[in-house]
Amino acid sequence: xxxxxxxxxxxxxxxxxxxxxxxxxxxxxxxxxxxxxxxxxxxxxxxxxxxxxxxxxxxxxxxxxxxxxxxxxxxxxxxxxxxxxxxxxxxxxxxxxxxxxxxxxxxxxxxxxxxxxxxxxxxxxxxxxxxxxxxxxxxxxxxxxxxxxxxxxxxxxxxxxxxxxxxxxxxxxxxxxxxxxxxxxxxxxxxxxxxxxxxxxxxxxxxxxxxxx
Amino acid sequence: xxxxxxxxxxxxxxxxxxxxxxxxxxxxxxxxxxxxxxxxxxxxxxxxxxxxxxxxxxxxxxxxxxxxxxxxxxxxxxxxxxxxxxxxxxxxxxxxxxxxxxxxxxxxxxxxxxxxxxxxxxxxxxxxxxxxxxxxxxxxxxxxxxxxxxxxxxxxxxxxxxxxxxxxxxxxxxxxxxxxxxxxxxxxxxxxxxxxxxxxxxxxxxxxxxxxx
DNA sequence: GAATGTGTAGTCAAACTTGACTAGCTATCC
DNA sequence: GGATAGCTAGTCAAGTTTGACTACACATTC
Numbered sequence: 001x002x003x004x005x006x007x008x009x010x011x012x013x014x015x016x017x018x019x020x021x022x023x024x025x026x027x028x029x030x031x032x033x034x035x036x037x038x039x040x041x042x043x044x045x046x047x048x049x050x051x052x053x054x055x056x057x058x059x060x061x062x063x064x065x066x067x068x069x070x071x072x073x074x075x076x077x078x079x080x081x082x083x084x085x086x087x088x089x090x091x092x093x094x095x096x097x098x099x100x101x102x103x104x105x106x107x108x109x110x111x112x113x114x115x116x117x118x119x120x121x122x123x124x125x126x127x128x129x130x131x132x133x134x135x136x137x138x139x140x141x142x143x144x145x146x147x148x149x150x151x152x153x154x155x156x157x158x159x160x161x162x163x164x165x166x167x168x169x170x171x172x173x174x175x176x177x178x179x180x181x182x183x184x185x186x187x188x189x190x191x192x193x194x195x196x197x198x199x200x201x202x203x204x205x206x207x208x209x210x211x212x213x
Numbered sequence: 214x215x216x217x218x219x220x221x222x223x224x225x226x227x228x229x230x231x232x233x234x235x236x237x238x239x240x241x242x243x244x245x246x247x248x249x250x251x252x253x254x255x256x257x258x259x260x261x262x263x264x265x266x267x268x269x270x271x272x273x274x275x276x277x278x279x280x281x282x283x284x285x286x287x288x289x290x291x292x293x294x295x296x297x298x299x300x301x302x303x304x305x306x307x308x309x310x311x312x313x314x315x316x317x318x319x320x321x322x323x324x325x326x327x328x329x330x331x332x333x334x335x336x337x338x339x340x341x342x343x344x345x346x347x348x349x350x351x352x353x354x355x356x357x358x359x360x361x362x363x364x365x366x367x368x369x370x371x372x373x374x375x376x377x378x379x380x381x382x383x384x385x386x387x388x389x390x391x392x393x394x395x396x397x398x399x400x401x402x403x404x405x406x407x408x409x410x411x412x413x414x415x416x417x418x419x420x421x422x423x424x425x426x
Numbered sequence: 427g428a429a430t431g432t433g434t435a436g437t438c439a440a441a442c443t444t445g446a447c448t449a450g451c452t453a454t455c456c
Numbered sequence: 457g458g459a460t461a462g463c464t465a466g467t468c469a470a471g472t473t474t475g476a477c478t479a480c481a482c483a484t485t486c
Contacts, residue, residue, distance in 0.1 A: 002442080021465050030364060035310055035371060042443055044466065049441080069449070069465050097248055099310060099374060106366045149403035150394040151243060153319045157381060158248060161312060164377030168370060181363040190362040215472080234435050255473055257436065262471085282435050282479065 003036045003104040006091060008046045009084040010108045012056060012076050019061070019071040020044050030107055036100040047074055055080035088112065092120040095127045095162070110190060114176060114183040121173050128166040132159055216249045216317040219304060221259045222297040223321045225269060225289050232274070232284040233257050243320055249313035260287055268293035301325065305333040308340045308375070323403060327389060327396040334386050341379040345372055 011023045018026075024043050032038040051058040056074045076084065089112070091105035109117050136159060148155070175181075182190055224236045231239075237256050245251040264271040269287040289297065302325070304318035322330050349372060361368070388394075395403055 004442090019465080024465090031367070035367075037443065039444065040466075041445075041468085045442065069467085071465060097312060099312075099370070103367045103370060106370060107364055110363050150323050151320055151403075153322075153385060154244070154248075154316045157312070157316060157319060160381045160384075161374075161377065164374065168373045171373075172366060190364075217472090232435080237435090250473065252474065253436075254438085254475075258472070282437085284435060 001087075001098075001101065003032075003091075003098070003100040004038060004042050004046050005050065006084070006087045006101070006104045006108070007032055007036065007038055008043060008050065009055065009076060009080060009087070010104070010111070012047075012074050013081065013084060013111075017059070017073050017075045019073045020047055021071065023047070032104070032107075035103050047072075050080065055083050085111070089116075089120060092117065093124055093127070095124060095131055095165070097158075110181055110183050112183065113185055117183065118173060118176055121169055121176070125166050125169050125173070128162050128169070132162050132166075135159060214300075214309075214311075214314065216245075216304075216311070216313040217251060217255050217259050218263065219297070219300045219314070219317045219321070220245055220249065220251055221256060221263065222268065222289060222293060222300070223317070223324070225260075225287050226294065226297060226324075230272070230286050230288045232286045233260055234284065236260070236287075245317070245320075248316050260285075263293065268296050298324070302329075302333060305330065306337055306340070308337060308344055308378070310371075323394055323396050325396065326398055330396065331386060331389055334382055334389070338379050338382050338386070341375050341382070345375050345379075348372060 007027055008023055011026045012018045014026075015022060020043060024038075024040055027033060027036075027038040027043065047056065047058075050056045051074065054077060057077050059073045059075065061071050061073050088105055088108050091101045092109060094101070096102075112120075135155065182188065220240055221236055224239045225231045227239075228235060233256060237251075237253055240246060240249075240251040240256065260269065260271075263269045264287065267290060270290050272286045272288065274284050274286050301318055301321050304314045305322060307314070309315075325333075348368065395401065
C-alpha cells in the first residue's frame with residue numbers, strides 16, 4: 001500500500017471540504033512531494049478513485065473563483081473516515097519497508113488519542129524486534145553466515161535499518177509520553193493545513209537538495 | 214527508479230542466458246521478493262521492455278523441457294551491460310529514499326572493482342551528510358523548530374534514517390577496505406545464482422515473518 | 427487408476443504512477 | 457497597453473505494478 005490514500009484522506013478530512021488543488025497544496029506544504037508519490041496525477045487519481053469507492057463524496061462545483069478550470073470539491077464520508085482511521089493505525093503499526101507510509105502516519109497521529117498512539121508504537125517496536133530475531137535466525141543456518149558472501153550485506157543492511165527504526169520509535173514514544181504535542185481530545189489541535197489565502201513558505205522554488213529522485 | 218531493472222539485468226548477466234522463470238527464481242533466492250517489487254508480473258514486464266529497448270536480446274525458444282508454456286531466453290547486449298553498470302554505480306551513490314535500490318546494488322557491487330566501490334560509498338556518505346545539513350537548515354527557520362509541531366517528527370524521522378544510513382555505509386566501507394568479499398578482477402567470483410537443478414533453500418514455504426506487506 | 431497436489435512458465439486486466447500538457451485568469455513590467 | 461510570467465485547476469497518454477489466473481507435466485495418494 002502506498003501512502004497516497006492516507007495522505008489524501010487525511011488532508012480532505014482536515015479541511016472538511018476540499019478540492020484537488022487544495023489537497024495538492026497541503027501535501028506540498030508538508031513536504032510530502034519529497035518523501036512520497038504525492039504528485040498531481042496521483043492525487044487527482046486517488047480522489048476520483050476513492051469517490052468511486054464511496055470513501056469521499058464529490059460535489060460538482062461551478063467554475064472556480066480564481067481562474068482555471070471548474071473544480072470538484074470532496075468531503076469525507078463515514079466509510080471514508082473509518083478507512084482513514086484504519087489506515088492510520090495500520091501505518092503506525094506496520095513495519096513495512098516503506099518509510100513514506102510511516103511519515104504520512106506521523107503527520108496524522110494526533111488524530112488518535114495519546115494512549116492509543118503509545119500502544120501502537122510500542123507494538124511497532126515489539127514487531128521490529130521479533131522480525132529482527134526471525135531474520136537473523138533464518139538467514140544464519142547451520143553453514144554459518146559466511147556462506148552468504150557479500151549477499152549477507154543485504155540482510156545486514158535491513159537489520160541495521162530495523163534497529164535504527166526501533167531506536168527512533170522508542171525515542172518518539174518517550175517524547176509523546178513526556179507530554180509533547182496535542183492529541184485528539186486534548187484541546188485546540190495543531191493546524192497543519194493552509195487556510196485559504198495563506199502563503200506557503202515551502203512552495204516550489206528553492207527546495208533543499210535531494211530533489212534528484 | 215525502481216530496483217527491478219537493475220535486478221533483472223544483473224540476474225540475466227550472471228547467467229549469461231536466462232529465461233524469465235530462472236530470473237524469477239534467482240530473485241527469490243536472494244530474498245528480493247521481500248524487499249523489492251520483484252513479482253512475476255514485474256519481472257516478465259521488465260524483460261520484455263528491456264528487450265524492446267535493446268538492452269536484452271530475446272531468443273525465441275521451443276516448448277520448455279520441463280512442462281509449462283514455451284519459454285523465451287534472454288541475453289544481455291552490450292548496451293544492456295553499459296546500462297547495468299551505470300545503474301549499479303548510480304544506485305550505490307544515490308541517497309534515494311528507496312532502500313530496495315541500495316539492496317539490489319549491494320548484491321551486485323562485486324561486479325565493480327574494490328577501489329571504485331570504496332569511492333562510490335565514500336561519496337554516498339558525503340552526499341548524505343550534505344543532505345542532512347541542508348534539511349536541518351532549511352526546516353528550522355527563524356521561527357524555531359517548535360513552529361512545526363508534531364509535523365517536525367517527519368523531518369526528525371528522515372534525518373534519523375539518514376544518519377543511520379551514513380553510519381551503516383561507513384561500516385561497510387571499513388569491511389570492504391579490510392579485505393572482505395571478492396570483487397571484480399580478484400579471482401573466482403562468489404556465485405550468487407542457482408545452477409540448473411540446484412534446490413533453493415529459501416523457496417516459498419516457511420518464510421520469516423514480515424510477509425504482511 | 428483417478429484425483430490431487432506441486433513445480434514450471436508465463437499471461438492478463440485492472441489499478442496506479444509519472445511527466446508533460448492544457449487553459450483561463452491576474453499581476454507586473456517596460 | 458501588450459506581452460509575459462505565474463498561479464489556479466486539472467487532464468491525458470504512456471508506462472509500471474499488482475494479484476489473480478491459465479496451462480501443462482510429473483509425482484503422490486487413496
